[in-house]
Amino acid sequence: MxxxxxxxxxxxxxxxxxxxxxxxxxxxxxxxxxxxxxxxxxxxxxxxxxxxxxxxxxxxxxxxxxxxxxxxxxxxxxxxxxxxxxxxxxxxxxxxxxxxxxxxxxxxxxxxxxxxxxxxxxxxxxxxxxxxxxxxxxxxxxxxxxxxxxxxxxxxxxxxxxxxxxxxxxxxxxxxxxxxxxxxxxxxxxxxxxxxxxxxxxxxxxxxxxxxxxxxxxxxxxxxxxxMQGSIKEEMQFQHVKGLSCVKKGPNIILRVPKMSEPLLVEALLRHSPDQAFPLNTVHHINSDSGLLWDNRDPQPRGYSAGNANECMNLNYFAFCPVMLADETWHKIRNCIQNMRPCHISLAELQFLLRLEKPSVPELTSLFQSLLNDSHRLTVKTPGAMAKQKLIYIDVIWLNTRKGDKKKTFPTGHPRLGMYFVITAVLRVEEKRRMKVINGNVI
Structure with a gap:
């Protein structure tokens, strides 16, 4: 046709x-x-x-x-x-x-x-x-x-x-x-x-x-x-750091920094004057179920959500305002960002968390793809009922290994990944179905 x-x-x-x-x-x-x-x-x-x-x-x-x-x-x-x-x-x-x-x-x-x-x-x-x-x-x-x-x-x-x-x-x-x-x-x-x-x-x-x-x-x-005229975003020069997201979950305001964003965030902070507000544009986080909207037809922000959910609200931007923070608090936040360390700070009725996220499955897939070839292929036996002479041939990784596990050694080429591996496995059985393996367990 x-x-x-x-x-x-x-x-x-x-x-x-x-x-x-x-x-x-x-x-x-x-x-x-x-x-x-x-x-x-x-x-x-x-x-x-x-x-x-x-x-x-x-x-x-x-x-x-x-x-x-x-x-x-x-x-x-x-x-x-x-x-x-x-x-x-x-x-x-x-x-x-x-x-x-x-x-x-x-x-x-x-x-x-x-x-x-x-x-x-x-x-x-x-x-x-x-x-x-x-x-x-x-x-x-x-x-x-x-x-x-x-x-x-x-x-x-x-x-x-x-x-x-x-x-x-x-x-x-x-x-x-x-x-x-x-x-x-x-x-x-x-x-x-x-x-x-x-x-x-x-x-x-x-x-x-x-x-x-x-x-x-x-x-x-x-x-x-x-x-959009009259928005607070007209009053500040927002930094765009690829991949940053921010959510409000209960009393917690969580700024999530994926691995790829860490050097970009540090660079943006070092370019910025310490006595000025440090505003950041953020993107949607996959776990959020609601968000806030604003325009000048309604002076109050309004929300929208997936159904009636409102447990994890996505925030479209985040700003650190030094004039509203104690000097030692702002210094601690800057120090944590510069050294890429998580932090947890109490702010009146809210809690601020700087959270460093492990690489996502696609990021790890991209990282490992260049390493994987026939010589790197691993073979692992499945536990329990799945261990009846059925082997898993691992092509690209989704495993969360444990320290001290001598069997699972694979060159990551990336010091920050530590013992975390993600593997997509193909179970060689009659139907050759795609299955995921976590800690050696087929799910």
Missing amino acids: SSDKMVDDSNWLQPVLGSYQAEAVAQSLVRAQEINLRRVEEKEKKPSSWTIRAVIRPKEPLHAIIVHHTITSMCKGEIACWTYISQGMERVGQKEIVFTVLRNTESERKKDFPNDPLRWIEIVYSMAKGGCRVGEFEHTDFQVSDFLGRSDVSWIVYCPACPIPNVDDFLLPRDYLQAIPLLVAEAEVAEKYGLMRTLGHLGASERWFPWPPWFDRYRKPCITAAQ
Whole structure:
């Protein structure tokens, strides 16, 4: 099966792609390449679903799965969507991309999916192949006359993987980035007031926490710069440190610093005058279930959440204000940040915690991938009932080892990881099912 739709030529992308090699990307789209569509061999699916495979670059290979499915929205009821799932990005060191677009059921059939997300997948692939990869909460800014039927799409933001209702798990990559388009007005707010301000208002507009995974091609901007005027963020110069997040959990205010952010946070602190406020933009933390919003139409911040949950509130920014802290308290905080040590400080009715986070599964996977080859492959026996001559061949790691365990020795090449390993294991049994192993136990 093939489609009469074709990847457009270089006129489709009159770039501005930030710091990326836009001309090279445009040149990669010069050829008018047919997208071959093939039915996916599927498991049992709901009657409303429809899945095909698009061949974007057959020689690389770069493909995409396109799934037609429904999502139940609190604002719109049941909506029909197309979700595009890239296949082949990992070969060039890029997380896979997932792009969800709302379908207009009045004028579009299931098979009338737009090609623009497929072309965007190819653009991200081309950038990654040239060494320009994108990660969580990064974005690509561009200017085109028509993207998904609109002339005012300005940013594509790459958000962490989030659940997509009615898309089978076996179709989704283990780890991926969700592409979220922002309109010109929304990108202006994100640029001046922080990305989480825009994503938060987008989530609230659809009553979907933390943000809706789909793009509605007919929606209005969820927030504008005029509605942000008067924000405290206009009075301070906020530092952007990639990966920082902050949550309020009960009386605790927790600033979470992932491993990759540690040197960036120290550098930002050392650049900053000790007697000035030290404000930081933060991003969404995966464990949060609610957030705060503000705009000048309502003087009081308002919250939005996943259902009725409010146990772990995400904070979109955090500011240390020396004039409001005792000198010794501020000195202790600065010292802990400079030396990257956790700290716990009581502040009136609240507790402040600086928490250093261990590397995530994707970070460890990336770290170990370069070390793993046939000579590094490990073999471990499973305990209990699983130990009947069945072996686990470990490819990439998810194990939390214990000190003194002489059997589990693997070169980390990273002194901060200590004895922590994360391993994805393949259990060689009849079905060759993927299983996780923690402390040698199959779960």
